[in-house]
Amino acid sequence: xxxxxxxxxxxxxxxxxxxxxxxxxxxxxxxxxxxxxxxxxxxxxxxxxxxxxxxxxxxxxxxxxxxxxxxxxxxxxxxxxxxxxxxxxxxxxxxxxxxxxxxxxxxxxxxxxxxxxxxxxxxxxxxxxxxxxxxxxxxxxxxxxxxxxxxxxxxxxxxxxxxxxxxxxxxxxxxxxxxxxxxxxxxxxxxxxxxxxxxxxxxxxxxxxxxxxxxxxxxxxxxxxxxxxxxxxxxxxxxxxxxxxxxxxxxxxxxxxxxxxxxxxxxxxxxxxxxxxxxxxxxxxxxxxxxxxxxxxxxxxxxxxxxxxxxxxxxxxxx
Numbered sequence: 142x143x144x145x146x147x148x149x150x151x152x153x154x155x156x157x158x159x160x161x162x163x164x165x166x167x168x169x170x171x172x173x174x175x176x177x178x179x180x181x182x183x184x185x186x187x188x189x190x191x192x193x194x195x196x197x198x199x200x201x202x203x204x205x206x207x208x209x210x211x212x213x214x215x216x217x218x219x220x221x222x223x224x225x226x227x228x229x230x231x232x233x234x235x236x237x238x239x240x241x242x243x244x245x246x247x248x249x250x251x252x253x254x255x256x257x258x259x260x261x262x263x264x265x266x267x268x269x270x271x272x273x274x275x276x277x278x279x280x281x282x283x284x285x286x287x288x289x290x291x292x293x294x295x296x297x298x299x300x301x302x303x304x305x306x307x308x309x310x311x312x313x314x315x316x317x318x319x320x321x322x323x324x325x326x327x328x329x330x331x332x333x334x335x336x337x338x339x340x341x342x343x344x345x346x347x348x349x350x351x352x353x354x355x356x357x358x359x360x361x362x363x364x365x366x367x368x369x370x371x372x373x374x375x376x377x378x379x380x381x382x383x384x385x386x387x388x389x390x391x392x393x394x395x396x397x398x399x400x401x402x403x404x405x406x407x408x409x410x411x412x413x414x415x416x417x418x419x420x421x422x423x424x425x426x427x428x429x430x431x432x433x434x435x436x437x438x439x440x441x442x443x444x445x446x447x448x449x450x451x452x453x454x455x456x457x458x459x460x
Contacts, residue, residue, distance in 0.1 A: 153356040154420050157412075162356035166334075169354045170308055172413040173220075177310035181221055183407045183414075187400055193223070195452055196349055199378050200227040202445075202454060203345055206374055208235035212299055212344040215368065217333045217361075218351020219304030222315030224378070225326045228347065229302050233325070305331040306351070334360050341370045349378040353424045359433060366438040369459040375439060376456050377430075380421040383450040392451050396421070427453050 152162070156172070159165040176183065184192050206212055207228055214232075216225040304326055306312055315328045331337055333348075333355055346365045355361040365375050383389035397418045404414025425433065427444040434442045439457035446453055 153358050153361075154354050154423070155356075156416055157419075165356040166307075166332075169356070172410070172416060173308040173354075174310050176408045176410050176413045177221075177308065177314065179408045180311065181223075181314070183404055186407060187404055191448065192350075195378060195447060195454075196224045196227040198447070199224065199347065199349065199376055199454055200231040202456065203228070203347070203374060203376055204231050206345045207232040209344065210299065213342060214302040214345045214347070215338070215343045216302060216304045217306075217336075217346060217348040217365070218354065219306045219315060219328065220308075220311045220349075220351060222304050222318055222324075222326060222328060224347060224349040225302045225304040225315070225328075226318065226322065226324050228345075229324045229326050232299060232302075299325070301325040301327045304328045305333070305336070307332050334364060336364045336368055338368045340367055341373075342368050344370055344373050345376070346373070347376040347378070350380065352377050353379050353420050358425065358430075359437060362433060362437040362439070366459050371459060373459045374456065375434075375459065376454060378452070378454050379424065381424065381427060381446075381451060381453045382422060383448075386449070388449045389451075392449055396451070427455070430455055 153165065154169060155165050156168040159168050173180070188195075200207070207214065208231070212232075214225075214228055216222075216228065219225050302325065304312075304315055305328070306315075307330060309330055312328045312330055315326075318324070319326045319328070329337075333351075334357060346369055352358070352361060369375065383392050401411070401414040401418060404417065405411040408414065424430075427446070431442045431444060434455065434457045438460055440460045442455065442457040444453050444455050
């Protein structure tokens with residue numbers, strides 16, 4: 142019996158056993174729900190805390206946008222909020238010394254970004270809506286006129302940074318970290334392939350180590366372009382297969398052989414940390430992602446390689 146021909150390239154991530162985009166998204170959500178309690182610890186240990194540096198570099202890269210008065214920022218696939226907090230620190234640095242501390246924002250108010258956020262309990266949402274296809278996954282975010290009375294803006298005239306993810310346990314930890322760290326960031330459950338925000342809402346859209354997990358990369362980029370204002374910027378920080386050389390070979394050995402074992406020991410979830418190197422290996426190369434960005438409405442695409450080419454920051458401007 143002749144072996145089956147290899148399947149064509151898929152449009153997004155495909156964890157083992159998933160047959161289509163819906164199943165792929167559901168499996169990703171299940172995996173990240175399981176590892177949420179020890180997600181931060183695993184990230185910091187496995188990267189030797191370099192993940193913090195990479196997020197800080199990403200935030201500094203977009204300093205010119207972040208320090209514009211009134212700039213609106215969305216961090217997709219935000220996880221526990223570390224990139225959103227790094228972005229907020231850069232923006233906060235522009236606040237004049239001696240400015241009064243703003244009052245804490247209501248936990249479920251996105252009025253500062255021109256949206257009204259009506260939180261719903263997971264039990265009040267149908268199973269179909271809570272699956273990954275609908276815009277009302279676990280929240281209903283509707284356009285609303287800005288109101289100075291209800292808008293939680295900082296002293297630089299900026300609304301809070303919005304982080305979104307479709308894994309509620311991750312968002313719970315992000316909200317706790319925002320409160321304890323007094324960061325101007327709010328977090329809402331949303332599917333990155335069906336964002337509940339109006340067109341042309343944001344000046345900057347970012348994602349750190351989450352874009353790779355989308356079930357359809359092209360659709361994800363089109364959603365990013367849709368919610369960005371013309372001229373707005375996008376930043377995608379992701380792992381990549383490193384090039385040649387002894388350090389690249391050493392990294393591949395660590396990433397494929399050592400990291401899954403350590404990740405499983407820390408989190409208790411072998412599947413999730415076996416999925417990580419597999420998903421990186423199948424992710425589009427920097428050249429392929431650049432082509433896809435240009436196809437989906439972006440220009441001035443740049444790729445900045447860090448850590449021997451294993452981490453890439455893709456940046457671009459919406460046309």
